[in-house]
Amino acid sequence: MLWNSFLLALREIRRNLLRSFLTTLGIVIGVSAVITMVTLGNGATQAVKNQVASLGSNLLQIRSGQRMFGPPGSGARAPAFELADVAAIQERISGLAAVAPEISRTATVVSSANNWSTSVTGSSNDFLLAGNWQLAAGREFSKAELDGGQSVCIIGETIRRELFGTRQPLGESMRVKNFSCEIIGILVSKGQATMGRDQDEIVLMPIHTVQRRLSGNRDVSSIQVSVQNEGDIDRVKNELTQLLRERRRLEKGEDDNFNVQDTRQIAETLSGTTQILTTLLGAVASVSLLVGGIGIMNIMLVSVTERTREIGIRLAIGALEREVLLQFLIEAVVLAMLGGLIGIVLATLASVGLAGVMQVPYSFNLGINVLAFVFSAGIGILFGFMPAKRAARLDPIEALRHE
Amino acid sequence: MSALIEFRNITKTYGQGQAAFQALRGVDLRIDEGDFVAVMGPSGSGKSTAMNIIGCLDVPTSGEYLFRDVHVEQLDRNQRALLRRNFLGFVFQGFNLLARTTAQENVELPLLYRGESTTTREQMAAAALEQVGLTGWGHHTSAELSGGQQQRVAIARAIVTNPTLLLADEPTGNLDTQRSREIMELLASLNRDKGITILMVTHEPDMAEYAKRVVHFVDGRVDSDVRHRETG
Numbered sequence: 216m217l218w219n220s221f222l223l224a225l226r227e228i229r230r231n232l233l234r235s236f237l238t239t240l241g242i243v244i245g246v247s248a249v250i251t252m253v254t255l256g257n258g259a260t261q262a263v264k265n266q267v268a269s270l271g272s273n274l275l276q277i278r279s280g281q282r283m284f285g286p287p288g289s290g291a292r293a294p295a296f297e298l299a300d301v302a303a304i305q306e307r308i309s310g311l312a313a314v315a316p317e318i319s320r321t322a323t324v325v326s327s328a329n330n331w332s333t334s335v336t337g338s339s340n341d342f343l344l345a346g347n348w349q350l351a352a353g354r355e356f357s358k359a360e361l362d363g364g365q366s367v368c369i370i371g372e373t374i375r376r377e378l379f380g381t382r383q384p385l386g387e388s389m390r391v392k393n394f395s396c397e398i399i400g401i402l403v404s405k406g407q408a409t410m411g412r413d414q415d416e417i418v419l420m421p422i423h424t425v426q427r428r429l430s431g432n433r434d435v436s437s438i439q440v441s442v443q444n445e446g447d448i449d450r451v452k453n454e455l456t457q458l459l460r461e462r463r464r465l466e467k468g469e470d471d472n473f474n475v476q477d478t479r480q481i482a483e484t485l486s487g488t489t490q491i492l493t494t495l496l497g498a499v500a501s502v503s504l505l506v507g508g509i510g511i512m513n514i515m516l517v518s519v520t521e522r523t524r525e526i527g528i529r530l531a532i533g534a535l536e537r538e539v540l541l542q543f544l545i546e547a548v549v550l551a552m553l554g555g556l557i558g559i560v561l562a563t564l565a566s567v568g569l570a571g572v573m574q575v576p577y578s579f580n581l582g583i584n585v586l587a588f589v590f591s592a593g594i595g596i597l598f599g600f601m602p603a604k605r606a607a608r609l610d611p612i613e614a615l616r617h618e
Numbered sequence: 619m620s621a622l623i624e625f626r627n628i629t630k631t632y633g634q635g636q637a638a639f640q641a642l643r644g645v646d647l648r649i650d651e652g653d654f655v656a657v658m659g660p661s662g663s664g665k666s667t668a669m670n671i672i673g674c675l676d677v678p679t680s681g682e683y684l685f686r687d688v689h690v691e692q693l694d695r696n697q698r699a700l701l702r703r704n705f706l707g708f709v710f711q712g713f714n715l716l717a718r719t720t721a722q723e724n725v726e727l728p729l730l731y732r733g734e735s736t737t738t739r740e741q742m743a744a745a746a747l748e749q750v751g752l753t754g755w756g757h758h759t760s761a762e763l764s765g766g767q768q769q770r771v772a773i774a775r776a777i778v779t780n781p782t783l784l785l786a787d788e789p790t791g792n793l794d795t796q797r798s799r800e801i802m803e804l805l806a807s808l809n810r811d812k813g814i815t816i817l818m819v820t821h822e823p824d825m826a827e828y829a830k831r832v833v834h835f836v837d838g839r840v841d842s843d844v845r846h847r848e849t850g
Contacts, residue, residue, distance in 0.1 A: 219730055219731075219733060222730070226719075226723070230718045230719065231718075525716055527714075528714050528727075530675075530699065531673070531702065531708045532703065532708070532727060532728045532731060533699050533700065533701075533702040533703020533704070533706075533728065533731055534699065534703075534731050535699050536695060536696060536699070537696075611675045612675050615710065615714065
């Protein structure tokens with residue numbers, strides 16, 4: 216009986232091809248939207264993780280406050296680091312390749328007619344080491360420049376291009392906010408990072424310079440620590456925590472007011488945002504799937520009314536109530552599943568295309584495809600049931616009289 | 619001959635209270651297997667109601683309806699559907715073929731509900747189309763057929779299951795005289811050659827001529843019941 220109903224449903228769908236297609240359109244769009252959103256979102260998450268992982272697994276990042284994305288204020292209450300903390304780390308913990316203090320401020324940089332608003336980072340030469348930066352031209356900061364907080368900077372490729380075009384500006388000056396700064400080095404391009412963030416948009420200065428000229432205080436907002444030996448990472452993490460607790464005078468039992476994250480944790484923190492975004496977009500898209508379901512119900516109700524006479528014929532011929540019910544239900548489900556299949560195909564095409572444009576990796580996500588398909592079939596059952604029930608309940612005499 | 623259908627004091631009332639309308643007011647009727655009965659009467663006389671009850675599409679308000687000694691008035695909706703499926707065939711005034719569906723598919727429809735296999739369906743439908751003289755027309759849709767041809771397809775659909783009883787509700791109502799005569803010849807031959815009992819509602823005395831027996835309804839009762847001299 217089930218197979219028969221399936222055949223009948225297919226025959227009906229074929230008989231009304233245009234309407235069938237329009238009916239499924241909502242589901243097609245819904246399914247493809249959900250799958251595309253989730254696939255691209257996962258791609259973006261993966262891209263962030265890849266990018267962080269490319270920094271190497273021997274990097275630790277220390278920030279003040281408990282979490283990177285804690286509630287507003289929680290980070291502010293925790294005291295910032297000082298350069299003395301950096302010195303203490305270098306002194307007391309062994310096996311470190313680089314310890315780079317970091318502070319950054321937004322500023323407009325100007326050269327002749329060109330200007331560019333960017334973030335200016337204050338650090339030491341260890342920043343280049345920890346971040347795996349190479350110099351394309353020029354040199355690192357000298358000890359005198361670092362200690363004296365002189366106005367010198369090392370710039371990334373994007374800054375060079377935007378301010379100087381094709382020129383090689385080594386030794387020239389550019390204006391940062393209200394002071395002039397000599398360019399002593401240019402970094403090798405790292406290229407576009409994922410989601411449009413440009414890694415080459417960087418202006419690096421001695422930390423004293425930024426503190427004195429831009430931030431106006433002696434705070435260090437974060438510290439990057441590069442460990443020589445990957446195996447030491449847990450030991451270093453523990454020692455860092457211990458040392459910083461001591462220096463920040465935390466009592467036993469008191470929570471850390473800073474955090475030490477390795478690259479895996481950094482990746483997770485960063486990808487947290489994209490994951491939330493993915494979930495959100497997926498949820499929005501699934502609303503369209505629901506709307507598609509309502510579209511199916513709508514058309515099925517119209518179809519039942521329009522085919523009242525036909526239902527009357529079927530009933531007169533001896534169709535059982537449940538056979539008519541099943542026929543319409545299966546029709547709705549088959550329509551929904553067809554929509555789901557078309558949606559999957561569209562989503563795959565769209566995902567591959569958009570992943571290329573957005574420069575995120577594409578990976579076929581079996582889970583979401585199966586889920587979307589099953590969900591669309593479920594929607595067919597849910598929204599097909601009411602019209603089907605109505606069809607099955609028709610009085611054959613009334614139905615035959617229907618014009 | 620044994621009784622195929624027996625009505626015992628059947629009444630049918632539509633509506634309730636003041637608005638109640640008695641369509642049948644105590645009908646006793648017996649139809650034997652192999653008979654060809656024409657039911658006549660003015661509109662509102664109760665003939666359509668009686669047909670609906672005989673066709674198991676409706677149930678009487680009171681009285682007993684026996685189909686081959688089965689009390690139909692006691693059957694539920696599904697049991698009546700099965701009775702229709704297995705023993706009855708319907709032909710309507712408006713043909714009632716499925717739109718955008720070929721003649722072959724229309725004729726196969728009842729077999730589909732019987733769960734016959736594809737090949738059986740095709741063979742039986744082809745045989746039924748042959749009986750109504752439409753061999754080779756199977757792949758045409760309803761819109762491509764003339765009124766007479768459509769009614770033939772409807773008759774083929776009604777007889778494809780070899781029903782015991784064929785119910786025809788003004789089968790010639792939408793056809794011209796020539797076409798009507800052809801349809802009546804066809805029904806008469808099905809009754810004569812295949813022994814299918816036929817019950818036919820008609821307005822036209824000319825068409826009633828083809829039946830063996832004519833029952834007249836007036837005001838919800840059987841007014842006259844005349845058996846023709848056997849012809850042909």
